[in-house]
Amino acid sequence: MSTDLVLTGLTKTFAASPNPALDDLSLTVTAGTCTAVLGPSGSGKSTLLRVIAGLETPDQGSVSIAGRDVAAVAAERRGVGMVFQRSLLFPHLSVLDNVAFSDRVAGMPRARARERAERYLDTVRLTGYGRRRVGELSGGQEQRVAIARALAAEPAVLLLDEPFSALDPALRADMHELLEAVRADVAPTILLVTHDRDEAARVADRIALVEHGRLLHEGTVADAYRRPGSVRAAELMGGRNAVPGRVRNGVHRSVLGEIAAAGVDEGPATLLFRQEDVRVDEHADAASLRIVGIVLVRRPTGARSELTVGAGGVELHAEVPSMSPLSPGDEVVLSVPEALAHVVAR
Incomplete structure (x- = not known):
């Protein structure tokens, strides 16, 4: 058929x-x-x-x-x-x-x-x-x-x-x-x-x-x-983390640090990662971005809560279990596995 x-x-x-x-x-x-x-x-x-x-x-x-x-x-x-x-x-x-x-x-x-x-x-x-x-x-x-x-x-x-x-x-x-x-x-x-x-x-x-x-x-x-072709495509799929930066010599540099960006043209580019993939208060291994920030907002979303975290002048989004004690004003350590981050040209 x-x-x-x-x-x-x-x-x-x-x-x-x-x-x-x-x-x-x-x-x-x-x-x-x-x-x-x-x-x-x-x-x-x-x-x-x-x-x-x-x-x-x-x-x-x-x-x-x-x-x-x-x-x-x-x-x-x-x-x-x-x-x-x-x-x-x-x-x-x-x-x-x-x-x-x-x-x-x-x-x-x-x-x-x-x-x-x-x-x-x-x-x-x-x-x-x-x-x-x-x-x-x-x-x-x-x-x-x-x-x-x-x-x-x-x-x-x-x-x-x-x-x-x-x-x-x-x-x-x-x-x-x-x-x-x-x-x-x-x-x-x-x-x-x-x-x-x-x-x-x-x-x-x-x-x-x-x-x-x-x-x-x-x-x-x-x-x-996890590998959308543009920032807008990521937004349509519900992605909420987009960090501006630049690619030089195959590396994306932003306020969050450096991450490999093979195949992305030199110049302005955006680092994308999903809120579900952000680890909160966990030890970051060598293959992860480590981010220290302050919880700005906490919103319950059923069995989980969404955090808005200020870090280096940008706002990031992460999810935690509803029983997590984190609240606005708390310092928090975030980590993002590099394998789950994606860079697109702007």
Whole structure:
């Protein structure tokens, strides 16, 4: 079922806005993998999906599925399935006939279409729900049916436009497990749009960060968190520590000291590290930056607390267990393993 999806130089501008919704965006999603497109509201995420699906025409660029440019191919013939925030099920049809809809439109006999629909209901863990009406389903069950309906059309590419955003946290977790099961069963190529970086990390193989219609970063989940391509990419992934400095002779120098910066151009550069990776009141080994500062602010965040620490004229962020006795005014020793720090050019 799965195949490569290759986007090249996509540009799209709408008459109501002087700024492009997509700006020379290129991205490849390898067959059978899941890439999450992450970015703030208005960044072009949904427009990207609509262009791939054939619901919008790009001003420039190409969409290639299985090595074929589908620019001139009608939306219904592209081999693309799409699931939206709302399930958009047909209320007058049973669950089974909703899932069988694409096969029936294609001319398949009712009995055969329903037989195939049962298989996809099994895939989304709704065995036995076929005779129910849409109005008898919960929100999570509706989204499961919507996914089953999309899969029943055997798409080469499955597009998910924030399909779990309206669900409560427990149901979202269930849907993430479901998506994992679907991938194990039918291995579709998936492009998922989300504004939730935790969701992206949970379900995707790779993350593409988009803002103002441009691709800021694309890579593995681990790289998106700990080796982002820019300060803005780090911010979009929730990173809060960015220390300015300069790179000279392959070394970044800042108020925190020196750290290797191989491959980074000489000149102004920023040292990035995540707040979760900062060790508090621990002995710093030889491969760590050691920082002495003063706690400025402490904010509870559930089972942990976030510290804002003043050190050398910059503010740093760290996390400690909720039972930690540290409070504003206390001196604190921080250390950051060099392996978890990352330098990017400014």
